[in-house]
Amino acid sequence: MGGKVTCTLGEVKNRADFIIYWGGNPAECHPRHFTKYTLTQKGKFVPTGRKGRTMVLVDIRETPSAKAADVFLQVRPGKDFEMVAALRALVKGQPVDPALVAETGLTVEQLQDFVNQMKSCKFGVLFFGMGLSMTRGKHMNSASVLALAAELNAFTKFVAMPMRGHGNVTGADVILRYTTGYPFGINLCRGYPRFNPGEFSTVDLLVRGDNDASLILGADPGATMPQPAIEHLARTPTIVLDPKVTHTSKISRVHITTAATGVSAPGTVYRMDEVPLPLRPALKSPYPTDEEVMRRIREAVMKKPAWLPAANGRLAARA
Amino acid sequence: MLRITGGKVYDPAHGIDGVVQDICIADGKIVADVGAGRTLDATGMIIFPGGVDIHTHVAGAALNFARGLTPENQRAAAPFLHTKDLRMGLGGPTPTTFATGYLYAGMGYTTVMEAAVPVLSAKHTHEELRDTPIVDKACLVLMANNEIVLDLLEAGETERAKQVVAWLIWAAKVYGVKAVNPGGVAAWKWGKDAKQMVSPIAGYSTLTPAKIIGGLAAIIDDLGLPHPIHLHCNNLGAPGNVSTTLDSIKALEGRRAHLAHLQFHAYGGDDWHTMRSEAVQLASYFNTQKHLTADAGAILFGNAVTITADGPWQHLLYQLTGRKWGNIDVENETGCGIVPYTYKGSNLVNAVQWAVGLELLLLIDDPWRIFLTTDHPNGACFWRYPEIIHLLMNAEYRRECIQKLPPKALKRITLPDLTREYSLYEIAIITSAGPARAMSMPQKGHLGVGADADLTIYNQNPDGAMMFRYPRYVIKGGEIVVEEGDLRKSIEGREFVVKPAFEPQIEDYLRPLFQQCYTMSFENYPVELERVHGLQMADCLPRG
Numbered sequence: 001m002g003g004k005v006t007c008t009l010g011e012v013k014n015r016a017d018f019i020i021y022w023g024g025n026p027a028e029c030h031p032r033h034f035t036k037y038t039l040t041q042k043g044k045f046v047p048t049g050r051k052g053r054t055m056v057l058v059d060i061r062e063t064p065s066a067k068a069a070d071v072f073l074q075v076r077p078g079k080d081f082e083m084v085a086a087l088r089a090l091v092k093g094q095p096v097d098p099a100l101v102a103e104t105g106l107t108v109e110q111l112q113d114f115v116n117q118m119k120s121c122k123f124g125v126l127f128f129g130m131g132l133s134m135t136r137g138k139h140m141n142s143a144s145v146l147a148l149a150a151e152l153n154a155f156t157k158f159v160a161m162p163m164r165g166h167g168n169v170t171g172a173d174v175i176l177r178y179t180t181g182y183p184f185g186i187n188l189c190r191g192y193p194r195f196n197p198g199e200f201s202t203v204d205l206l207v208r209g210d211n212d213a214s215l216i217l218g219a220d221p222g223a224t225m226p227q228p229a230i231e232h233l234a235r236t237p238t239i240v241l242d243p244k245v246t247h248t249s250k251i252s253r254v255h256i257t258t259a260a261t262g263v264s265a266p267g268t269v270y271r272m273d274e275v276p277l278p279l280r281p282a283l284k285s286p287y288p289t290d291e292e293v294m295r296r297i298r299e300a301v302m303k304k305p306a307w308l309p310a311a312n313g314r315l316a317a318r319a
Numbered sequence: 320m321l322r323i324t325g326g327k328v329y330d331p332a333h334g335i336d337g338v339v340q341d342i343c344i345a346d347g348k349i350v351a352d353v354g355a356g357r358t359l360d361a362t363g364m365i366i367f368p369g370g371v372d373i374h375t376h377v378a379g380a381a382l383n384f385a386r387g388l389t390p391e392n393q394r395a396a397a398p399f400l401h402t403k404d405l406r407m408g409l410g411g412p413t414p415t416t417f418a419t420g421y422l423y424a425g426m427g428y429t430t431v432m433e434a435a436v437p438v439l440s441a442k443h444t445h446e447e448l449r450d451t452p453i454v455d456k457a458c459l460v461l462m463a464n465n466e467i468v469l470d471l472l473e474a475g476e477t478e479r480a481k482q483v484v485a486w487l488i489w490a491a492k493v494y495g496v497k498a499v500n501p502g503g504v505a506a507w508k509w510g511k512d513a514k515q516m517v518s519p520i521a522g523y524s525t526l527t528p529a530k531i532i533g534g535l536a537a538i539i540d541d542l543g544l545p546h547p548i549h550l551h552c553n554n555l556g557a558p559g560n561v562s563t564t565l566d567s568i569k570a571l572e573g574r575r576a577h578l579a580h581l582q583f584h585a586y587g588g589d590d591w592h593t594m595r596s597e598a599v600q601l602a603s604y605f606n607t608q609k610h611l612t613a614d615a616g617a618i619l620f621g622n623a624v625t626i627t628a629d630g631p632w633q634h635l636l637y638q639l640t641g642r643k644w645g646n647i648d649v650e651n652e653t654g655c656g657i658v659p660y661t662y663k664g665s666n667l668v669n670a671v672q673w674a675v676g677l678e679l680l681l682l683i684d685d686p687w688r689i690f691l692t693t694d695h696p697n698g699a700c701f702w703r704y705p706e707i708i709h710l711l712m713n714a715e716y717r718r719e720c721i722q723k724l725p726p727k728a729l730k731r732i733t734l735p736d737l738t739r740e741y742s743l744y745e746i747a748i749i750t751s752a753g754p755a756r757a758m759s760m761p762q763k764g765h766l767g768v769g770a771d772a773d774l775t776i777y778n779q780n781p782d783g784a785m786m787f788r789y790p791r792y793v794i795k796g797g798e799i800v801v802e803e804g805d806l807r808k809s810i811e812g813r814e815f816v817v818k819p820a821f822e823p824q825i826e827d828y829l830r831p832l833f834q835q836c837y838t839m840s841f842e843n844y845p846v847e848l849e850r851v852h853g854l855q856m857a858d859c860l861p862r863g
Contacts, residue, residue, distance in 0.1 A: 001638070003388060003644035008439065010650025010838040015508065037838055044466075044836060124508070148538040151633055151646055160646065177379075177386045178352075178416045178447050181393035181409040192398030192407045193415075195390055268442065272378055276442045276648075277843055 002147025008273045014043040018121030022058040024129020024163045027179030029063040040249045076105035078136035084144040090115040106309045119155045129163040164272040171270035214238045241290050259285035320345045320356030320526040326366040329747040332765035336744045344772040347797035351768050361776050367747050367765050369429030369773030373754035374579050376615045377419045379449035380440040381655040385413045385626050388645045412624045420452035422702045425806050427595045427775030427790040430455045430763050435628050437461050437649045441491040441846045446623035449852035457815040459549050460491040461653040463498030463531050464505040472534045473526040474776035481538045485821035490845035492816045495546035500553050501531035501630040504654045512631035513800050514554050516566040528553050529570035536574040542819040543861035545759035547575040555632050558588040561597035580616020580694035582676040598678035604682050612757040614692040617676025617707055618665045619699035651836040681737045683795040686748040705787035711741040712783045727795050772797040813853035
């Protein structure tokens with residue numbers, strides 16, 4: 001089995017001499033990634049900066065990030081999983097079928113060369129984006145690149161990290177994990193957390209029309225989710241907390257304008273490597289913070305009579 | 320105000336061994352007498368000071384990583400339902416924060432020490448501890464692989480290293496210093512380990528694990544931290560590692576220290592096939608070294624999740640077990656590895672490990688220097704402590720368990736020859752009075768006037784597992800949280816922090832180095848004081 005072998009971004013800056021971006025376009029989506037963490041910085045053990053590092057980009061088309069790369073490997077759309085499988089076999093020195101490799105749009109020689117570079121680096125890192133994790137194969141793709149990185153540790157130091165973005169999505173993931181045990185796709189209807197991605201994830205609930213109201217915080221599903229999900233949001237009472245007008249707020253029943261976190265509201269943001277950073281607001285806002293609004297909603301809800309039957313109000317048996 | 324009457328009191332710090340006497344509580348403290356107020360009739364019951372866990376992993380980035388890595392454990396765990404007074408949560412090997420507080424309090428433990436905090440993610444650890452109710456908390460910061468500190472130790476700049484260590488302790492808002500696999504985690508950043516105490520570490524020319532241990536122990540004594548160096552020795556879990564453990568003790572050069580999860584460091588043999596217990600050798604040496612304390616780090620058969628800053632060991636365990644592997648290297652400071660693990664009674668190595676934990680607890684003659692832990696969740700979950708207590712108190716039950724071990728294991732262990740049985744008084748020492756003393760917390764672990772009113776009342780039961788698993792009452796800071804065996808109330812706990820003395824100019828030295836090593840601005844690095852919930856400052860007493 002794989003798992004997740006990773007590091008904080010400072011380790012990449014200080015040590016990484018081999019950097020892979022897979023299914024992502026950091027030049028446009030994470031524009032500070034190259035300059036702050038991965039490529040151009042001089043690190044403690046990479047004193048020459050960019051000269052001391054090799055970058056490989058794997059993607060289905062030549063994005064602006066390809067300009068920054070030393071090697072660009074163009075994989076055929078939807079063939080990422082097959083490519084990882086071939087790489088994992090080559091890492092272990094097992095034969096691969098050239099016909100199967102050809103389906104990925106690459107040759108065995110190209111993959112063998114890629115594997116040789118991975119094995120011979122001192123510290124390798126593989127960043128993967130939504131072009132890998134949200135296309136055909138989805139979480140199986142993520143699991144396979146994580147396994148690839150884990151297995152490479154039999155030869156050298158190698159780590160992997162998802163290229164997360166969208167505001168504080170990592171922070172939400174982190175806090176849900178310590179309060180409920182799960183990162184997302186959680187159902188609390190029974191009074192305790194249950195986890196089932198695909199059943200309880202937001203997009204699935206909305207597409208099936210399972211929920212009869214939505215409260216949306218720090219996200220704009222109206223811009224990214226499939227049409228049936230958006231229609232369900234429009235059809236049912238939807239409340240949006242957001243500093244600005246968004247696609248979602250336009251179809252919502254209620255839009256509460258809140259102060260922008262980091263600009264006019266304090267808080268904590270988690271980087272993609274789960275390192276927390278404090279936010280210190282530079283400006284004052286006439287609007288309340290998200291936290292203030294949530295607290296007031298909660299206080300109002302707490303005044304309502306409890307609906308849980310008393311028999312359920314007992315502590316469950318021990319774990 | 321509360322008066323507890325008729326209970327048999329076990330308060331080893333005052334030499335009270337099962338004496339029936341009243342205990343009075345006012346304003347969260349034990350007092351000599353109270354006038355009016357509630358009286359709790361504890362006739363026929365046993366009264367202990369609230370449990371103190373000196374070494375556990377209950378909060379922080381590593382534990383939260385483990386939660387994410389093992390949803391199957393959470394799914395299998397019994398849930399805590401949301402009620403008017405309690406928050407929902409899940410148990411299992413890595414319980415959610417609220418469940419952690421309820422499980423500890425439900426077992427009569429009222430103080431816990433989170434034993435592994437990197438400075439870089441300390442903000443997150445404090446956030447989790449804020450959501451861990453009822454129990455009081457303290458943290459240890461990881462220091463033995465911090466490259467800024469190691470560079471200074473290699474250069475022989477001990478005074479500046481001391482300033483940096485003091486600054487880092489205050490930056491992380493913690494109670495003490497933990498040294499995990501000194502030098503080994505730094506070496507792991509290059510895929511290496513540090514197994515020899517006197518060989519230079521990968522990336523250094525003269526610095527050895529022994530020098531890191533000696534250097535840090537001296538700094539901690541100079542700063543006068545209440546808790547001595549909390550040492551996780553090199554070569555954890557490996558056959559034949561007892562020699563490394565003995566060398567580590569020698570590297571301390573007579574300075575005080577606490578040795579963490581000693582069970583994992585007491586093996587003989589050359590490989591997995593010849594591994595045997597060396598508890599006798601280690602315990603007899605330890606018995607002569609009066610400046611040391613240790614915790615057991617016992618294992619129990621069943622599911623566990625191994626979480627440690629010892630990255631290279633976790634990579635080995637991943638290769639051995641073929642199970643999931645989580646690893647996170649933290650820039651400049653430390654790392655962490657996670658592998659789910661199942662200890663099996665039929666497995667020779669696991670059987671030896673099981674015996675070693677109990678042997679150490681039975682062979683170390685002074686209960687004030689060896690404490691009950693499982694290195695939760697590494698050896699077993701903390702809520703299984705009562706099972707170990709039962710094994711310690713009942714030699715007959717122990718014999719029954721030994722009979723189930725593989726016959727081959729019996730030649731590798733000495734447990735079958737040990738007849739010692741712990742008394743209730745000794746259990747009160749290893750679960751409360753002893754660890755509180757080793758942590759230098761004068762308000763914890765006893766029931767004298769002025770102590771925090773943290774105490775646990777049990778129904779007397781010959782089955783120690785049953786007795787200690789289900790306390791009748793648990794009182795924390797004067798509040799009755801468990802009543803008639805039922806967790807009825809949740810209160811907030813406090814957090815203990817020390818501020819050792821340092822010169823503010825040390826920041827001028829650190830700032831440029833920091834900009835080189837890290838990826839955030841220097842000002843964002845220290846934990847803000849307001850992030851520590853229920854802050855309780857403790858004193859430093861520098862030792863000349």
